[in-house]
Each structure stands twice: as C-alpha cells, then as structure tokens.
Amino acid sequence: MIIIIGVVTAQPNAARALCRSLVAWYRRNRRDLPWRRGRDPYRVWVSEIMLQQTTVRAVVPYFERFVRVFPSLQALAAARLDDVLAEWSGLGYYRRARHLHEAARLIVKQHRGRFPRRLEEALALPGIGRYTAGAILSIAYGQPLPVVDGNVARVLSRLCLVRGPRSSAREKKLWSAAADLVAAADVPGDLNQALMELGATVCAPFGPSCPKCPLRRACRARAAGLQERVPSPRRLTRPTVAVRADVAVVTRAGRLLLRRRPDQSLMHGLWEFPTIPSGGVDDGLRVELRESLATIRHSITYRRLELRVRPARLLSEPPRDRYRWVRPGDLRRLPASSLVRKIMTAVGARTDRRTGSWTFDRPLRLC
C-alpha cells in the first residue's frame, strides 16, 4: 500500500513505482490510434485539437482525412480557411479549426514552421490552453509537463480522493498531482497518455473496472469505497429548447441552392440550406424573406430540431455573395455543418464513406 498524502505521494520512490506500473499497463493496453503512430508535433497537435470535447470514435476518420489533405504544418498554413473548415465539417466547435489554421500561419511566421518547444510560446497560440500545450509538448517533445483533462481529472480525483464540486482549489490539487506524477515518469508523454487512456477505458465515470486498474492498490477512493461517487457529478446542463424550422431545398439544373451563414451567428461562415420561418409562404422561397431565418441555438440538438424539408422555387435571383448553386458532388468541398448532411440524407442523397462525396441514386427533382 502506497501512502498517498495531499497530492500524490511524499515518497519519490513510490511515485516512480506508480508511474512505472501505469506506463507498463499503458504499453500493454493502449488502443492503436492513428495519431499514436509517430511523434510528429503537427499530427499530435491536430489530434489534440480534434479530441477536445469530442469522442475518439468521431475523431479517427476526420483525423485521417485531415492529415491526408494537409500533411504538414506548412500545408495547413498555406491552405485557405474555407478548405480547412470543409475538412472539419461535421466535427463541431468550428472555432477549433479557425484557431488551428491561424496558429499554423503564426508558427510559419514566428517559429520558422516548427511547433514551438517553449510552454509560453505554445500557450500564446490561439486554441492552445494549458491542457493542449502540456499534451503536445510532453508527447511530441518529451517535456515533463502535466495534463489534466476530463479523464485525468477523474483518475486523479479517485486516486488522491479529491472530493467536492468543481472549484479552483480542486483544479489546483489535480494539476499539482499531475505535475508530481509526470515529474516522476521516465517518458512524460507516455505517462500523460497512460492517465488519459486509463480514464477513457478503465476508470470510467460510471462503473469503473477497478479489478483491471494498475492503480487499484494505491487508489484512495477505492479504499474508501467511494469510486462511484468521486468525482461528484457536474452541475445540470442547460435544458434544450425545441425549435422548428422549415428548410427549403431549391434546385436548378441539378444544383442545390446554399446559403452562407452570416457573421456573428452560430457556425458563421458555414454553408447551409436556406431555412424559412414555419408557416411561411407556400408559393416558393421569396428572396425578400431570406433574412427571417430560424436561429439554431446552442444546446439544441438536431433531434429536437424539427425539419420539414420541402421543395421551393425562387421568385428572384438571390445575391451571389451569400448564396450559391452547388453540385451535390462538390458539396463536401464547402464548409458545412452536420445539418446539411442530415438534409441531404432526407432528400435521398447518399455519401461515399471514404471520399465524403454526395450522389443521388435518382435524379434530384424536387420542383
């Protein structure tokens, strides 16, 4: 039994032993993920940004496509923002893609195209906070910097029995514990990944598999029988709001009419099918009405967004700066939210899983 005091341990040898068993477990049990092949800082960086608040399962295909289209930091910096957003389409939190692109250009300008090694320089880049900086610098460069994400927070809360609701004091303890551990590791990047992997696969939020855990003998929560109750659940999320929107699918010569979302709106700059107010005109999509759009607000899941897709015809030509006609096959080259994919599916289009390109089995004749 290792005595855990305060943060991790007052005994450096015990901390080293803990690290060794954890990393050994990691090397035996880690999942084979595309960003774990090699330590290219660029690939580590892209993966860390994509994985923010996003499941591994969702990220894998996006990561593979993204690094195929933008194989290097230089390629990313040279790309147009719209092309970067297009590869991000459907992943959500599009600000991440904007930040990633902006940071790539800054790195080319200020760091000769190499991801910076100094913590302060990494933190100065847009989209990179304390967690992401620590992850990249430890995994790619082997620096002994701590990381605390949702997984690590859960593991350390249990290991060190850090109780209570989210607070700055609790955060401080967790970061301190993570720092103690990574300082005792032979390979900091592996230790950090081991903590995350453990949280993702063994030290689960509900029903942790304690018998499989390499830290089970040191875990204070388990010793106290509190592993199910630590950490305390986060506060209730905001209730969702049901929104109804009618979507106009306008076609001409086999092309679809898309509209670019305005600045300062959710998902600004992304392309979508025009929406029209529920109960709006039935005789076609009037250009005069296009400003009166249903707003898709955050915390509304699309399951609760009732979509009524209907054919519409244009009574006048829409302005070119914000509308365009797109061939279904070219849709994937435009930045669009997941809503576009849902609507395409609703009108009978199919997507090639690998290329992301859309086709219609039958000619598209909606109006």
Place this chain on the structure above:
DNA sequence: GAGACGTGGAG
C-alpha cells in the same frame, strides 16, 4: 467564473 461553442452515441 459562468456561459458559449457542435456533434453523435450510450443508457
């Protein structure tokens, strides 16, 4: 420090 920011899957 609370709230904004997307999405799809699990239970």
Place this chain on the structure above:
DNA sequence: TCTCCAAGTCT
C-alpha cells in the same frame, strides 16, 4: 425520448 457526456478554450 431525454439526459449526459468526450482528450477544452475563450470571453
């Protein structure tokens, strides 16, 4: 159906 979440950052 509904709630909660999954490798956070920025304001």
